[in-house]
Amino acid sequence: MRLTRRDFAAGIAAGIAAPYLIKGAHAQGATIKIGMCAPVTGPAAESGGYAIKGAKLALEAVNKAGGILGKQGELIVEDDQTTNPGIVLAFSKLAAQSDIVGFLGSIRSTQVHAMAPDVIKLGKPVMIGGTDPNLTHMGNQWLFRCRPNDSYSGRVIAEYGVNTLAKKKWAVLHSTDAFGTAGGKALTEALTKLGAPPVLDQGYANQSQDFTPVVLAIKQSGADILGSYFTFENDLGIFARQLRQLGVNIPWVGSPSIVNITALKLAGPALYNTYGVADYAEDSSEGSKAFGKIYRDAVKVAPDNQSSWTFDAVNVLAQGINKAGTTEPGKVREAILAIKKFPGAEGEYNFDQNGDGLHGYNIVKNDKGKIVFDKHIEFND
């Protein structure tokens, strides 16, 4: 058989076109794909596992209920390595797959900041759990938050400490990353408005091995209550133990990490009798209770916000696509922003035009290792 120049050119053309044709055919295939950046490795790998489980459970439920636009949903996970470069790489890998219609970003604000420019370039909906208020106020129309932001957590911590616990001399401790800085600022502002400006505003670098200088600074400040924003559970565990060892037993109201499973395991009794603002509290609503049951049955571990926000993110995204009736990003965006009174695991979703779905926090107490719901504080402004 003789190979002509025309045969050769046709063969080359077919070879080049084949992957695209196959990919195109696949895009029209049986599933609707959702991409997820999650910390499979790195310091947050444990909580990353919970996050993936939460998302998978939601997708299972969505699929059982008829799927997304009549098709089965499929989750594609990429490891973000718990680092900023890691999430940029993970997101670029997912973004390169044109058949992925929506994404789950990170619970860490600093990582969401890192990926945000690429999110704008791609122009598809990305559900996030990062709570830095700026994330939904910096002109990025594709970020949709499935947790209440820190302007609310700061206000709830301040309000609870000042009005319920009747404490006025605050030490504010926060990580120096984007999440911690924004949280610390929000808490300081809220305290100042309530007439109780902090006597100590202390930052710390993530992955510190020793918090003795911080504990001694708190002790010397004469503070009678502590408010905190910790990013990593390891840091929180080390700090909590050293705080108690060095004899500081003032009331402590912390950001959501203070009640997550990893922190409770690592710090143990050092966190007893502390308070936390929790976006997820099992007894706070019917939706929260329902998620708690599903999660416990499937994972055999108590649920926390690491899994609840991804559970909600998948449900909200699926609802948005179904309501839009298409995967066209602009229409899905409008449909998500139109979601009101949606009962999620984290609470009732009422999206505003910035992309914030939740507007309040729960206060919970660590009662000898058991997380007990106290009350929910919702804001309308």
Added chain:
Amino acid sequence: MDLALQLLFTGIGIGAVYALVALGFVLIFRATNVVNFAQGEFSMVAAYLMVVAIEAGLPYWAAFIVALLGMALLGVIFNLGVYYPLRHRTYLPVIIATIGASILLANSVLAIYGPQPQVLEGWFETPGIQVGPVYLDSQYLLIIGVTICLVIFNFWFFEKTLLGKKLQATSQDKEMASLLGISVSTMIMITFIYSAVLGGLAGILVAPVLFVSIQMGSTIALKAFAATIIGGFGDVAGAIIGGLALGVIETFGAAYVSVPYKDGFAFLVLIAFLIFRPQGIFGERVAEKA
């Protein structure tokens, strides 16, 4: 004053951990002329071995012995698998191989055990004692005690025993040692075993304070590496002094200047040494004739 005493104790405690890991760096450097960047991972592996042994039902002391034996075995494997095949090459391929081994160890533990950080209880039931205004964490007391014992042991071992002198001879001049009938490869094997056990010991001792996690080794190793440079690369006393100095400097720097820049102080000192005294505190100046 009370504050300074508390900071001094904590600084020495954390510095002793750096010193233990730095000692492993130094011993391998003296024997092979290369920096073992997997030294920190030795600490992490030992801490996980300890956790696994305790989960398997062994009492604490038995788990400790099992973990150290495991580290001795890892030292043998590391020598045969990473150093020995490259022993006739320049230092660069060996260093790269140790970096590769460090990544392999971290990811192997991740794959086998999973990402969950673990709690390892300390040796003592009492978490610490209050002496006047200073709280003495029992685990830090143990770490300081072990470091002192190791300094004494190292002096005795390297200066007073035949095996120690053989190891020193090998580290100083391999060819001459070989001509004198010393088995150089055996001496290097012993050095790797000893360094792995030392790194492991540091990991087991610090785990009750920092928790057991995949990252624990790399965090400590970075500071320990800085400590070896400050103390004088290749000097045992330098590693100890460098580690302790680093721990104290960063703790005081954090307390009196800035907490977020705590790590910055350690590396600022490192940069200052590299500029003004690159041979470190105890290192000798090396010059080449033109």
